[in-house]
Amino acid sequence: MDLKRIGDFAWEIPKHGNMRVPTVIYTSSKLLESVKRDLTLKQAKNVACLRGIQRMAYVMPDAHQGYGFPIGGVAAFDLDEGIISPGGVGYDINCGVRLLKTEYTETDIRGRQRELLAEIFKKVPAGVGKGGTTRLSRRDLEEVCIKGAEWAVENGYGSKEDLLRTEENGRMRGAVPGYLSQRAIERGIPQLGTLGSGNHFLEIQKVSEIYERQVAEVFGIHSVDQILIMIHCGSRGLGHQVASDYIRLMENKFGTKELPDRQLINAPIRSKLGQQYYGSMSAAVNFAFANRQMIAHWVRNVFAKIIGSSEGIDQVYDVCHNVAKFEKHRIGNELKEVCIHRKGATRSFGPGREEIPAIYRSVGQPVLIPGSMGTASYILVGTSEAEKLSFSSTTHGAGRVMSRHEAL
Numbered sequence: 001m002d003l004k005r006i007g008d009f010a011w012e013i014p015k016h017g018n019m020r021v022p023t024v025i026y027t028s029s030k031l032l033e034s035v036k037r038d039l040t041l042k043q044a045k046n047v048a049c050l051r052g053i054q055r056m057a058y059v060m061p062d063a064h065q066g067y068g069f070p071i072g073g074v075a076a077f078d079l080d081e082g083i084i085s086p087g088g089v090g091y092d093i094n095c096g097v098r099l100l101k102t103e104y105t106e107t108d109i110r111g112r113q114r115e116l117l118a119e120i121f122k123k124v125p126a127g128v129g130k131g132g133t134t135r136l137s138r139r140d141l142e143e144v145c146i147k148g149a150e151w152a153v154e155n156g157y158g159s160k161e162d163l164l165r166t167e168e169n170g171r172m173r174g175a176v177p178g179y180l181s182q183r184a185i186e187r188g189i190p191q192l193g194t195l196g197s198g199n200h201f202l203e204i205q206k207v208s209e210i211y212e213r214q215v216a217e218v219f220g221i222h223s224v225d226q227i228l229i230m231i232h233c234g235s236r237g238l239g240h241q242v243a244s245d246y247i248r249l250m251e252n253k254f255g256t257k258e259l260p261d262r263q264l265i266n267a268p269i270r271s272k273l274g275q276q277y278y279g280s281m282s283a284a285v286n287f288a289f290a291n292r293q294m295i296a297h298w299v300r301n302v303f304a305k306i307i308g309s310s311e312g313i314d315q316v317y318d319v320c321h322n323v324a325k326f327e328k329h330r331i332g333n334e335l336k337e338v339c340i341h342r343k344g345a346t347r348s349f350g351p352g353r354e355e356i357p358a359i360y361r362s363v364g365q366p367v368l369i370p371g372s373m374g375t376a377s378y379i380l381v382g383t384s385e386a387e388k389l390s391f392s393s394t395t396h397g398a399g400r401v402m403s404r405h406e407a408l
Contacts, residue, residue, distance in 0.1 A: 001041055019048040025059040038065035046260040047075050052082025054331050054338055060345050062395045068263035071344035074393040084274045085266035088341035089324050091243040093281055094288035095234030096320035097368040101220045103312035104227040106206045116306050123298040125194045134193045141189050145177040148286030152293035164357050166318040170289040176279030181245045187237030193294040200233040215363045215381050219316050231295050232370050239284035246277045269339050317366035319346050321396045329391050340391055348394040350384035370397050
């Protein structure tokens with residue numbers, strides 16, 4: 001494949017053949033060799049062929065092969081001519097990360113780590129298909145899917161302050177639980193307040209180094225050895241079922257004949273089926289926001305029980321990775337609303353964007369990048385430059401050096 005180097009950490013697949021726009025890959029020379037080993041570049045090139053795509057198709061540094069879109073893929077689509085694709089969002093809708101900061105240091109909890117984690121995992125079930133302790137009726141689940149983290153706060157899980165520090169304020173507008181299948185509802189009812197499996201985790205962390213002290217202070221990070229808690233999970237079986245349902249429905253309705261890859265099945269954004277997918281996906285997004293909100297509440301309770309207080313355990317931010325949403329971005333000389341797909345990518349708005357909390361608007365959005373097991377995680381900050389380079393998007397994690405199958 002023809003790759004043109006356009007920067008120290010940027011490569012381009014020039015527009016050719018059926019590509020409507022070029023593709024840009026942000027990575028190092030070393031990581032590029034890893035990316036070349038699977039279908040990531042081919043998938044990214046195929047995304048650039050989709051109807052209504054705007055400006056560029058983008059690939060983030062931690063990219064690897066996914067379903068349809070590569071994981072680490074970002075693309076924006078015109079609202080009239082463009083599409084919405086389940087493969088551009090992923091199966092774990094609103095897989096995301098929440099970060100809590102504490103006023104404790106490593107010294108304060110030394111010798112209590114195992115006790116803390118044991119108690120946390122009594123409260124927060126983890127594992128394949130694992131159900132939680134929260135009992136929901138169908139009506140309750142529908143409320144969760146409409147209100148997201150708001151529902152959790154209204155029911156005693158956390159505070160309104162948490163909502164202000166959550167992407168979309170913890171609630172995606174446009175959710176329609178009536179578009180969910182019976183199977184999606186059945187899978188969602190027992191799983192609220194659970195971590196799941198795979199690379200999902202709940203981790204007690206400590207600050208090891210601060211690079212930009214002024215920004216860190218705004219985020220509430222003020223000292224080395226300060227204890228943080230990171231929560232990484234998503235929409236569980238409900239989100240997976242939404243993806244499965246709409247891939248099948250779109251295949252039946254539109255077929256795959258004209259697609260470069262059948263996994264890129266999609267619907268026009270304005271079509272009835274496109275709107276139904278958006279309503280169902282938004283419901284799953286809200287389920288995931290509520291899920292992380294409840295888990296964060298239980299973490300605070302455990303600290304209060306074991307350490308003596310949950311005072312000062314505040315949310316830094318909550319970001320989602322797998323989502324399609326409507327945002328304004330500059331296309332040429334025009335500020336235009338588009339449907340942006342981020343799959344395995346983190347929103348990274350810079351200073352001044354009204355979508356980010358007022359307390360962070362002077363510095364930019366917190367960007368939470370979890371490491372792999374036993375390696376460091378990073379707290380970054382969004383920049384205005386990211387708008388020009390990647391539709392305000394960046395990496396979402398440590399990436400992958402082998403497939404899940406190879407890792408077993």
